[in-house]
Amino acid sequence: MKIISTGQTQWQNKHQIFTEDIKAMYIAGNDADMDALDSYNDATTALQKMIGDAKQSGMPFRSLGAGWSWTKIATANNGTMLDTKQLNTTLSLTAASVNKAYNGDIKKLIFAQCGNGVWELSKELRPKALSLKTSGASNGQTIVGAMSTSAHGSSIDVGAIPDYVIGMHIITSPDKHIWLERKSAPVVTTSFIKKLNTTLVQDDALFNAALVSFGSFGFIHGVLLETDDLFLMETYMRRMPYDDTLKALMATLDFSNATLPCGNERPFHFSVTINPYDLDKGAYVSTFYKRPYRDDYIRPVANAAGVGPGDDAPCFIGNLTAAIPALVPVLVNKLLADAFQPYEKQFGTLGEIFNNTTLHGKLLSAAIGIPLNQVSRVTELLFEINKSDGPFVGLFAYRFIKKCKATLGFQRFDATCILELDAAYSDATKSFYTAVWNRLDQEQIPFTFHWGKMNELNFDRISRMYGKDADAWIAARNKLLAPDNFKVFTNPLLTEWGLDKVI
Numbered sequence: 057m058k059i060i061s062t063g064q065t066q067w068q069n070k071h072q073i074f075t076e077d078i079k080a081m082y083i084a085g086n087d088a089d090m091d092a093l094d095s096y097n098d099a100t101t102a103l104q105k106m107i108g109d110a111k112q113s114g115m116p117f118r119s120l121g122a123g124w125s126w127t128k129i130a131t132a133n134n135g136t137m138l139d140t141k142q143l144n145t146t147l148s149l150t151a152a153s154v155n156k157a158y159n160g161d162i163k164k165l166i167f168a169q170c171g172n173g174v175w176e177l178s179k180e181l182r183p184k185a186l187s188l189k190t191s192g193a194s195n196g197q198t199i200v201g202a203m204s205t206s207a208h209g210s211s212i213d214v215g216a217i218p219d220y221v222i223g224m225h226i227i228t229s230p231d232k233h234i235w236l237e238r239k240s241a242p243v244v245t246t247s248f249i250k251k252l253n254t255t256l257v258q259d260d261a262l263f264n265a266a267l268v269s270f271g272s273f274g275f276i277h278g279v280l281l282e283t284d285d286l287f288l289m290e291t292y293m294r295r296m297p298y299d300d301t302l303k304a305l306m307a308t309l310d311f312s313n314a315t316l317p318c319g320n321e322r323p324f325h326f327s328v329t330i331n332p333y334d335l336d337k338g339a340y341v342s343t344f345y346k347r348p349y350r351d352d353y354i355r356p357v358a359n360a361a362g363v364g365p366g367d368d369a370p371c372f373i374g375n376l377t378a379a380i381p382a383l384v385p386v387l388v389n390k391l392l393a394d395a396f397q398p399y400e401k402q403f404g405t406l407g408e409i410f411n412n413t414t415l416h417g418k419l420l421s422a423a424i425g426i427p428l429n430q431v432s433r434v435t436e437l438l439f440e441i442n443k444s445d446g447p448f449v450g451l452f453a454y455r456f457i458k459k460c461k462a463t464l465g466f467q468r469f470d471a472t473c474i475l476e477l478d479a480a481y482s483d484a485t486k487s488f489y490t491a492v493w494n495r496l497d498q499e500q501i502p503f504t505f506h507w508g509k510m511n512e513l514n515f516d517r518i519s520r521m522y523g524k525d526a527d528a529w530i531a532a533r534n535k536l537l538a539p540d541n542f543k544v545f546t547n548p549l550l551t552e553w554g555l556d557k558v559i
Contacts (some may be wrong), residue, residue, distance in 0.1 A: 104233065191208065333388050
């Protein structure tokens with residue numbers, strides 16, 4: 057593995073909302089003179105050495121994906137950070153590498169090294185007539201970074217990104233690395249394990265905990281993904297009255313009597329965006345329908361503001377700035393008039409529709425998971441809080457995802473509504489967020505935070521959100537890591553959350 061020192065002693069996240077002091081930043085890359093498997097194994101050895109050096113110096117070691125998170129989840133305060141984006145090898149599996157008990161399609165399996173971007177995987181899979189099962193609206197994250205923070209997907213019935221990961225290669229110390237999969241769903245053979253020179257561990261609880269582990273279970277070097285046949289989405293965005301009919305759809309996901317663009321057909325993707333300053337004209341309702349792939353479709357196009365069908369608010373809301381309260385409705389309405397323009401029947405693959413890899417301006421983003429039966433009540437509270445603690449310089453957006461299998465997946469409810477609050481970067485936005493979290497607590501409405509977005513967490517709050525699963529996660533980390541390896545995979549945020557306990 058090639059390792060380049062950048063000389064950096066500070067690091068700033070992609071959204072430019074914080075700067076972290078660090079000891080060193082390195083960029084890692086595979087050795088181009090080796091074949092894919094040999095270079096991957098060579099990287100494993102080099103990574104173990106880096107972990108050993110960090111351990112010996114008493115410093116934390118953190119792998120950096122795309123730096124997409126708003127929280128300091130990927131940072132190593134006064135430690136070593138490793139940019140992994142060039143570690144982007146992929147491998148296909150042969151029948152000899154796949155357990156006979158595996159009941160999926162071997163041709164749809166892909167082994168991806170940690171630095172692969174979501175967009176890169178979509179690009180690689182397309183010539184093979186394959187697709188990722190789902191992705192977020194922004195696909196600039198690395199696959200392991202998106203998985204490790206429980207990035208939510210874009211389909212109401214598929215789940216989040218961790219839900220199509222079925223195996224993980226994790227470096228847990230300078231002298232140990234493992235292949236981790238569920239005992240209830242074995243995937244690989246002894247032959248595959250030998251190719252990686254690793255050790256097989258089959259443990260459901262350990263696997264589910266490691267899926268969303270923020271880099272604190274070790275260095276996740278590679279993941280095995282289940283993909284889907286390449287497909288198209290038929291996409292629409294319309295303005296619809298925010299009335300009892302729409303509220304019922306949002307509270308039940310029962311489309312049997314819906315009057316959406318494709319009638320009562322259950323959509324692949326369903327989302328609603330509310331502008332609190334223009335509600336009389338209705339909400340923006342996006343419905344995407346899954347279709348068999350064909351090549352003779354007109355590729356999707358962005359509107360005049362450069363916003364495409366799958367783009368979410370962070371693509372454009374950074375153009376907003378803090379303003380005199382009286383001017384907020386005017387500014388938000390003007391921005392939306394340019395950026396959020398309804399469209400009809402645009403087609404595209406998952407990678408084409410959800411294709412944003414860039415950001416425009418400084419902004420804050422928070423996302424919480426709530427049960428469907430609380431969506432209408434929470435929306436009412438948002439309107440109230442906007443009057444008492446606003447005005448909020450942003451939008452209220454809702455996506456709908458099935459429950460995540462990961463122990464700390466924030467898509468915790470059987471059907472989870474992801475409420476996204478994207479807004480201008482300001483102290484006023486942060487204060488609005490705090491008012492929302494406190495009001496939800498006061499109203500005893502269950503909710504969870506997106507780990508990689510703005511949140512206010514401590515162990516008491518995590519325990520209320522996750523119950524015994526929080527303790528199970530800590531127990532799994534203690535089972536996987538030896539006590540003397542804890543420090544190297546712990547950062548200040550993990551300590552702040554109270555998830556660094558040694559038991």
